[in-house]
Amino acid sequence: MDLLNALIVFSNFVFIPALAYGSQLALGALGVTLIYGILRFSNFAHGDTMAFGAMMTVLATWWLQGMGVSLGPFPTAILALPFGIVVCSLFILATDRVVYRFYRKQKAKPVILVIVSMGIMFIMNGLVRFIIGPNDQRFADGERFIISVREFKQLTGLREGLAFKTTQGITIITAVLVVLILFWFLNKTRTGKSMRAYSDNEDLALLSGINPEKVVTVTWLIVAALATVAGTLYGLDKSFKPFVYFQLLLPIFASAIVGGLGNPIGAIAGGFIVAFSEVTITYAWKKVLKYSLPESFEPTSLMQLLSTDYKFAVSFVILVVVLLFRPTGLFRGKAF
Amino acid sequence: MENLKIALLFILVVFLILITGFVQSWNTALLILNMGLISAIMSLGVNIQWGFAGLFNVGIMGFVALGGLAAVLVSAPPVYESWSVGGIRIIGAIVFGIFVIVTIGLWIKKIVNSRQKFWGALILAIAGFFIYRTIFDTGVVAVEAVNPASTGYLGGLGLPILVAWPIGGLLAAGAAWVIGKTALGLRSDYLAIATLGIAEIIIAIIKNEDWLARGVKNVIGLPRPAPYEIDLQQNDKFVNTANSIGIDPVTASTLYVKLIYAGLFSIVLIVIFILAQRALHSPWGRMMRAIRDNEVAAEAMGKNVTGRHLQIFILGSAICGIAGAMMTTLDSQLTPGTYQPLRYTFLIWVMVIVGGSGNNLGAVLGGFIIWFLWVQVEPIGQFLMLILTSGLAEDSALKLHLMDSVAHMRLLTMGILLLLVLRFSPRGLIPEK
Known part of the structure; x- marks a missing residue:
């Protein structure tokens, strides 16, 4: 038995990756949940919004790299992020003016807005493929590891190593910062408070003189920023591939619903619940068990509950269980 | 007036396919026709769920793939x-x-x-x-x-592949029953997410369970309901007939096979269309629309809303399953890697919305028109792009990039088309009566 090594293996393959993935999902789910809370529909275009924002960041990163600008050990993409956010915001605001506003004025049923968002999804997906192509794009640079397996082993003398990638560190720190800013904004500023009021009770908010168009505009701006950050972080951590963002839609929605649609804290919790379940269920536990069990109990098989190809099944099962037993989500969203 | 418009729209479809035949080739035209027939059936299935009952199913890809799986399980040699x-x-x-x-x-x-x-x-x-x-x-x-x-x-059962069509429907119906039991009765957004998820899972299973249908290694060479081209070309009688009409025997054989498929598909489409039409105008259809328009009122009248939803969810999904089995028959192979939600779920939605949800004729029309555009946007886009970039040098990077990207024009086109129809003609080309 060697619990310390077991812990290291666990952190290396489960805890840190799930933490990073969870942060990305949480940022994505926050966007979905905000749209649901303010605009009252499920935005199917969110995955492709993430891809669009990330693409703009990738393009800006390439340009910066071409100019010889770099951040030293940090990825250049961080410098390019504001550009991505601005372009994505402009695009999103344009879709709101040209498309969504019409249906808002009409007070169209939410399901119509969902179908409209399907149209936006097609357009954004097409644009991304048109501009950058459907293939994998690499744009990460700078130092690859905060601490690599070899350094860790030398440092501690343990048999197992712990790798902590720069992108994982940046993902987690950025997510924490973004969430702090968002909650400060929602709870302390006048605009944030009017957003919450509008989400709670539209009529009462209108009655007290809140300008709905302003609330909606601010919401789209925040959503565009969140989506771009989430998309860029995901692209840095894994790689940028347009189609993958579309597939993120399912875990993101699962996170938002598990936490309670319309509830920001729920979205964050949901993101981590989904990420940790996905990683723990699809991870082969053999090595961890080898260290943590007495020798006679050592497992012979991989001890993997489900192959990684079924990770969607995990978010789906969580989703169904929550829907069946607690349809409003763990944090009481505004589902009904 | 209304009938005239419908007739004109369908004549337009025929016209489009004929133009393709004359300008490009008759093989392309028949390919579009065959997939158009299949698309029309899928679109009918979705129309039954969305147009009749207002159920928001975005897991069509999964049901189509289950139909394809049925084709393998029924007809592949054991x-x-x-x-x-x-x-x-x-x-x-x-x-x-x-x-x-x-x-x-x-x-x-x-x-x-x-x-x-x-x-x-x-x-x-x-x-x-x-x-x-x-x-x-x-x-x-x-x-x-x-x-x-x-x-x-x-392997499969080694039965004729036509048997797989109803079996594909049954398989899809079974899956729909399980999903419907859990997800129906929830809000429409939730049903959407749940079906989106189940479709991904079905594809994941077909991709990864190699013992079932070889996964991404694909099952190829499934038996066909039509003769093989190569046999026709060696058949003296066929060659003589082709020569006497004045067509090259090789072309004639490919056209002949495609025509047989077109015939089979047309029969299925007509049968399903008639049944859907009867259902729409029956008391059952009226009840469905009543439930769609006001669930609370229908429930107050003693209608079992969740039960009826389950019923129609299963029916619509089964039709998608049949279409899926037909598509795999047409390709005579199952390639799970090619199933993508934009193509097999959301494109079908565009067909229904553009054609006219709630109207079976509209759904069929949408199936044909959207499929035609989906195929033809690329060559048209290429042509337009050539004109647009004619001022640029032959080897300029921008021109090369633009020409490469033309393939992705179709997604953009579909999105814009969907938004335009939703905005300016929200009830579709042929609105519900």
Whole structure:
């Protein structure tokens, strides 16, 4: 038995990756949940919004790299992020003016807005493929590891190593910062408070003189920023591939619903619940068990509950269980 | 007036296909026609769910893929060796798995004490899962080791592939029953997310369970309901007939085969269309629309809303399953890697919305028109792009990039088309009466 090594293996393959993935999902789910809370529909275009924002960041990163600008050990993409956010915001605001506003004025049923968002999804997906192509794009640079397996082993003398990638560190720190800013904004500023009021009770908010168009505009701006950050972080951590963002839609929605649609804290919790379940269920536990069990109990098989190809099944099962037993989500969203 | 418009729209479709025949080739035209027929059937299936009952199903891809799977399971030649080394074991494991699930269900139903209920169910689930995996995994390893380059799966029943069409519908209906039991009765957004998820899972299963249908190694060369071109070309009678009409025998054979498919597909489309039309105008159809328009009122009138939703969800999904089996028949291969939600779920939605939801004729029209555009946007885009970039140098990077990207124009076009129709003609080309 060697619990310390077991812990290291666990952190290396489960805890840190799930933490990073969870942060990305949480940022994505926050966007979905905000749209649901303010605009009252499920935005199917969110995955492709993430891809669009990330693409703009990738393009800006390439340009910066071409100019010889770099951040030293940090990825250049961080410098390019504001550009991505601005372009994505402009695009999103344009879709709101040209498309969504019409249906808002009409007070169209939410399901119509969902179908409209399907149209936006097609357009954004097409644009991304048109501009950058459907293939994998690499744009990460700078130092690859905060601490690599070899350094860790030398440092501690343990048999197992712990790798902590720069992108994982940046993902987690950025997510924490973004969430702090968002909650400060929602709870302390006048605009944030009017957003919450509008989400709670539209009529009462209108009655007290809140300008709905302003609330909606601010919401789209925040959503565009969140989506771009989430998309860029995901692209840095894994790689940028347009189609993958579309597939993120399912875990993101699962996170938002598990936490309670319309509830920001729920979205964050949901993101981590989904990420940790996905990683723990699809991870082969053999090595961890080898260290943590007495020798006679050592497992012979991989001890993997489900192959990684079924990770969607995990978010789906969580989703169904929550829907069946607690349809409003763990944090009481505004589902009904 | 209304009828004239409908007639003109369908004449337009015929005209478009004829133009393709004259300008491009008759093979392309017939390919568009065949896939158009299949698209029209899928679109009818979605129209039954969305147009009749207002159910928001975005898992069409999954039902289509299940139909394709049925084509393999029914018509592929059986691999006897696989059955003898591990097939029985796999089936046994699945039966055991179902048995465990039923036991857990009964346990939850019968035991009153909530602590006993929870822990008992949990222990049953965990123990059951591990026993299942032990039986199942050894079977899978044995089956996949049988001549992996060409088989490595259980094979099918070796029946004629036409049998697979209704079976595909049944398979999709079964899946729809399970999904509907859990997800119907929730808000429409939730049903959407749930179906989106189940479709991804079905594709994941077909991709990864190699013992079932060879996964991404694809099952190719499924039997066909039509003769092979090569046989026709060696048939003297056929060659003579082709020569006497004045067509090259090779072209004639490809056209002949496609025409047979077109005939078969048309029969299915017509049958399903007539049934859908009868259903729409029956008391049952009126009840469905009543439920769609006001669930609370319908419930107050004593209608079982959730039950009716389940019914129509199963029916619509079954139609998508039939279409899926037909598509796999047309390709005579199952390639799970090609199933993508934009193409197999959302494109069908565009067909229904553009054609006119709630109107069967509209759904059929949407199927044809959108499929035609989906295929033809690329050559049209290429042509336009050539004109647009004619001022640029032949080897300029921008021109090359633009020409490469033309292939992705179709997504953009579909999005813009969907938004335009939703905005300016929200009830579609042929609105519901």
